[in-house]
Amino acid sequence: MSTLIEFKDVVKEYKSGDHILRAMDNVNFTIDEGEFVVILGPSGAGKSTLLNLLGGLDSATSGQIVVNGEHVENFNDNELTKYRAKNVGFIFQFYNLIPNLTAIENVELMKDIVDVNIDGKAVLNSVGLAGHANQFPAQLSGGEQQRVSIARAVAKQPAMLLCDEPTGALDSNTGVLILNLLQDMSNNRNTTVIIVTHNAILAEAADKVIRIKNGQIEDIAINEHPKKVDELEW
Numbered sequence: 001m002s003t004l005i006e007f008k009d010v011v012k013e014y015k016s017g018d019h020i021l022r023a024m025d026n027v028n029f030t031i032d033e034g035e036f037v038v039i040l041g042p043s044g045a046g047k048s049t050l051l052n053l054l055g056g057l058d059s060a061t062s063g064q065i066v067v068n069g070e071h072v073e074n075f076n077d078n079e080l081t082k083y084r085a086k087n088v089g090f091i092f093q094f095y096n097l098i099p100n101l102t103a104i105e106n107v108e109l110m111k112d113i114v115d116v117n118i119d120g121k122a123v124l125n126s127v128g129l130a131g132h133a134n135q136f137p138a139q140l141s142g143g144e145q146q147r148v149s150i151a152r153a154v155a156k157q158p159a160m161l162l163c164d165e166p167t168g169a170l171d172s173n174t175g176v177l178i179l180n181l182l183q184d185m186s187n188n189r190n191t192t193v194i195i196v197t198h199n200a201i202l203a204e205a206a207d208k209v210i211r212i213k214n215g216q217i218e219d220i221a222i223n224e225h226p227k228k229v230d231e232l233e234w
């Protein structure tokens, strides 16, 4: 597998008044194309900061963030917008769907953002929602809404899916369905999937587990034999 992402000596500092908080402190790691990666760490460890830097939502204070051979840390705002549109699908705890657009309209919205031809029906079908295309978010369950948000994120075929607590608002059975879908995208479609979670059990299903604490890498582990999400005991 080839390397898709490389963090080299990445530092992120937040300034509030006179105080400087170092949320990322010399972080180094690589992620391969198609890997299923779980990022674990206590509250405040820097997990969301890491996703925001990787997703081009925020800029590093120093260090290098290389994605597909491109140096994201050198991008200006315009280049970051293009980078996000082309490379990144975001999936959040709350689904961020547009309430007055139907499921299919929420997915096809991506056509306006990236210049790709999107078959909304086919993408909804791939997440098991073929029959729900014309329903509005309020008419869907939480798990269905999260599947629409996954469909929207994958519709533009991004290099990576960045997921911040994607099952945090779901009951455990529905959460397993969503994680299964994400693992399947990594295994069968070579999508790089990076999931931030508090749930350490998911680590057994990951190809790579990155543990962070106080803005530093505590440990990086490779699973030679990751479990299937539905084999995990929750």
Ligand SMILES: Nc1ncnc2c1ncn2[C@@H]1O[C@H](COP(=O)(O)OP(=O)(O)OP(=O)(O)O)[C@@H](O)[C@H]1O
Residues within 6 Å of the ligand: 014, 015, 016, 021, 022, 023, 041, 042, 043, 044, 045, 046, 047, 048, 049, 050
């Ligand atoms: N915009 C910001 N301005 C100032 N400090 C920030 C900002 N964003 C995050 N921080 C601080 O940076 C540190 C890391 O925050 P981050 O949100 O990355 O942690 P996290 O591991 O995702 O935590 P959680 O699991 O609670 O979501 C925390 O101390 C947080 O208070």
